[in-house]
Amino acid sequence: ILAADRVLPWAIEWAYFGGGLSLALMGRGGQVPELAARSAAVADQIDGLLRFPAAHGEILALTLTGQFAAAQRQAEEYLSLASSGRYVAWGLANILVGTVELARGRFTDAAGRLEQAIAALNVGDTADAISWSFPAYIVLGQAYAELGRIHEADGIITAAQARNGRHVAVFGPQLMMSQAWLAAARGETSRAVDLSRSAAECACESGQFGIEAVALHLATRFGDTTTATRLAELADICDGELVDIVARHAAAVAAVNGCGVASAAAEFERIGALPDAADAYARAAIAFTNAGDKRRSIECAAAAEALSARCDHTTSPALVEAAHPLxxxxxxxxxxxxxxxxxxxxxxxxxxxxxxxxxxxxxxxxxxxxxxxxxxxxxxxxxTTVHAERTTGVVRTWSDAEGWGVIDSDTTPGGAWTHVSNIAGSGHRSLTPRQHVTFEPEILVGRTQDGYRYRALDVRNVE
CATH class of the missing domain: 1.10.10.10 (Winged helix-like DNA-binding domain superfamily/Winged helix DNA-binding domain)
Known part of the structure; x- marks a missing residue:
């Protein structure tokens, strides 16, 4: 279509929609800007709403090639175009921005933005309506998982699975990766690796080599040491420097080469992939610890912790292990x-x-x-936990349906998460908002429980 003469503006936009997304997923993101330019040239001749889901390919192309700053600028440009337009367009544009924020480690901002996008796009249960919002569910599930908000991640991923089908099958490998993050947040690292490998296989079978590289990189981050050979092949297939760095990182992890992993971490940090950098520095710290190089281990562990803090205190198996070598x-x-x-x-x-x-x-x-x-x-x-002296607090929220809630106290700033199993007593156990209780605070180190850094154990009513 794009090679033909006198093409209708709508035909160009639809070609950009399908072609741009396909090229991005295939790892050929370097060709997408040309399509985006053709789309921009006819933007004033079409209705305009289609340009936002069509832009998903452009933003993916930039992130999958490691151009995070450019992706941020472009996504925010789309958001500015939508701010004075229709509400649906605003929701679609927020998915673009949220996708980039996730890649850069701005998990809290991404989660809030994607929650609003899903609400804005709740316009029905038709295949078209679901396909608009489906990417938001995937990205939000990962954001929740990386923040340690396990119950919310489980809920949104379950909702995504309920909406899954042929109309959104192209996003299947990405949904598996979101599930892998949930497994990792639960401490199920072997399942996280299995899901990442399954996502890679699914992506490979459908020609999504850019996504295959991301999935194999995720498996590497979760401890898989068998990805280097295929990632080296993908580095020759995919555009941009991101997959090159990912391949070098996998090779260094497989060789237990602390210096090589630290070098890859520095490269991730340079291009703005801060969560990847934090994880790689943690892997380097682990390698140096195993090699008996205490000084470099401490240096890399400190770099990992600092980057984790910049990424809203994200956690991962490698970050936890680096902080607590055993x-x-x-x-x-x-x-x-x-x-x-x-x-x-x-x-x-x-x-x-x-x-x-x-x-x-x-x-x-x-x-x-x-x-x-x-x-x-x-x-x-x-x-991973430190126990503090018993304290008193007030129940902030409680859900009988989900079996958990939050208790506020002076010694647990931000609130302490608690589960029905932590309530003392027998028979039906529950809490009520504004109820005064005593409990044993448990401080979580290097991770969170559904976004909270404290857990309340042995919760008892104040008589």
Whole structure:
């Protein structure tokens, strides 16, 4: 269509819509600007609403090639064009900005923006209406997961799955990656790797090589050391410098080369991929620790922590491990994180698809290594929680349907998350907003629980 003479403006816009998105997903983002220019040339001759979903390909092309600053400028330009227009256009433009904010580590801003976009685009259950908002569900699910807001991530990803179908099948691999982030937030790192690999395979089968590279990079971030060969091949296929950096990062991780991983971290930071940089510095710290290089380990761990703070205190398996190095295997650490989260051996076994006996074996061997005698000691030795003295507080919110709420107190700024299982007593247990309670605060280190840095244990009513 674009090669023909005297093409109608609407035909150009539809060609840009399909062609731009396809090229971005294929890893050929370098060709998208030419299509965007053709679209911009006829923008004043069409209705205008289509330009916003069509621009999704342009923004993806910029982010997948590592041009984050340019992507931010372009997305904000679309938002300015929509601000005086229709509400649907405003919602679509916010998805563009939110997509870039997520890639740059501005998770809180992205979450708030995408929540508004979903509300603005709630215009029906038709395939067309769902396809407009579907990318927002995927990105919001990842933002929630990276902020540690597990219940909200679970809810929005479940909603995305309910809307999934042939009309949005092109986004299937990205939905799997959002699910992988949720698994990682729950401490299920092996499942997170499996989901990332499945996303990569699905993307490869459909020719989405740009997305395949992102999915394999995600698997690397979760601890997979087998991605380097394919990522090196994708670096020759995909446009831009991002996949080149991703491939070098994977090769260094596979070789347990702390200097190589730290170099990749610096490159991620240079282009503005701050969450990737934080994770890579954490991986470098782990490699240096294993090599006995304490000075470099401390330096990289500090860089990882600083970048995590700039990214709204995001967390990941690597960031947690770098902050709390322990003499455990990856499986023992995974089981330990689930024990620390309060899961029973049977629940852990179900999530890892192993027997209860296998889980108990991991707990036993890890406990010997950490010189602890029970599950509570194992959870505390994981170094992800610190207990404080009992305090009093007031219930801010509570949901019987979801079984959790938030308690405010002077010693837990921002609020303490609590679950129905943490309420003392028998029979039906519940809380009421403005109810006065006492509880044992638990400080979460290097992670959050649904966005909160405190948990309330042994919650009791003030008589």
């Amino acid at each position: 003499p455990l295997t990856s499986r023992e650490r995974e089981v330990g994180s689930m024990v620390a989260a309060g899961l029973s051996s049977r629940q852990i076994a179900e999530r890892l698809f192993v027997s209860v006996r296998t889980v108990e074996g991991h707990i036993y061997r890890a406990s010997i290594k950490l010189d602890v005698t029970d599950r509570k000691g194992f959870a505390q030795a994981m170094g």
